[in-house]
Amino acid sequence: MNLEDDILIERFLRDELSEDEKSSFLKRIEGDSEFKSNYLLEKQLFESLDDESWSFAENIDVEELKEYEDLYKSPEVDKIKQAIQKASKEKRVSNSKVIALVSGFAAAVALILTLNVFLKADIDSQTLYADNIQIENLPSFVTRSETSDNKLVEAEKLFKAKDYEKALTIFTSEAKGKENSNLFIYKAITEIELGKFTEAEQTLDQLIKSDLIDAEKGYWYKGLLYLKSENKKYAKKVFSKIVKEKLFKFKEAEEILKNI
Template identity: 30%
Template structure:
């Protein structure tokens, strides 16, 4: 079969323009010619890969999907996709030289199909717990005790400075000294202590501190729940993680309510 007839028949086949008799004949030709069959199969795959409208508009609340979708729509990715389309269009033009399907068309189309499969996998793949932890961990969300117009540094300011300087063990010691006598600002100091323990991977002790916060009568009590959830996420304790997230999402006034909803969705 002449090369241009391959292209014309394949195009009509893919568009559904063939009569029943033409379709029967063309299908038989594919059975008789393996190279034609490979050409038609690759053409179908390329057509599917370049028709991204359906999957690109797929609706979901998964934040990981949204991230990859935004990546696919970035200028450099769209520019690369356009170059592939141009190459595909060129491949369908009537060749001036003998047809070189094996040398040019299949490698080019296969590369694009593999790119498409990779993108779809990224869109549908479930992020790991450690990936979620890296996304949602908020150990820098600390209260500030430092007052710019004071000439001396008090104990609370020292706790903050030690934490920011990553001297976590000293920070814990300073926090314990303060908590042994203080009656105010205990929650904020407990946050620094719990954060320092988390940074040192002392997960059990960190959970104990955050539980104290969550069971307090302060306005920041729900912060303890969120920090407990982060520890469960880091240690991959999915059972307690889900329970804690459900507690947080029971009230929209709870700390990190929206993020807790997102995280629950990502775990499904």
């Protein structure tokens, strides 16, 4: 199952689809046996695990587990473990001393884990979005030739002036019947800035499914969309795909994954 289907099924299970999207989803289940099998499997898992269980599974980080394993094997912790073992073998040592040693060890580990959580929480989704969207670096519709599309140039000016409603009106009109990767990106970002997350997702899906040479850029902006909408689970899936397949901005995606 591909990433888009995975996210689509989960959105259906969480009742996040529009009525039109639900209708298309149900029609696809009827006509696509493989998709139906994947849906039934995800449905069974979804109904078996509550939100807390899903959250725990989602937040498991291999690198974090490795860090904790290294911590457990570190010389400092090893000394504490040896002291506990030695204390437990000495007949005259009270149980309270052993408990104190164990508690000290647990407290030290707890402190490190707590610090780790707070340090990671310093960079939130909105900051990551703002740091990576880099609107100022988007390609311009203004060209040196006389063939510039005046409507798109005007929309770009409105966009940069943060007059997103007027810019979106032009981008939407110009996007009809056209396949232009920059137009898709501008339109999607405009929708994101206006909080129209479902529309932005649909726009980026159009780019991803197109035959345009920059189609893979859709995944990068889709990941940023999920950060902006505070959907870290979907963001992790998209950025993981970018890193795994070395798509557009995979190095930046690696850095984002370290902070979510």
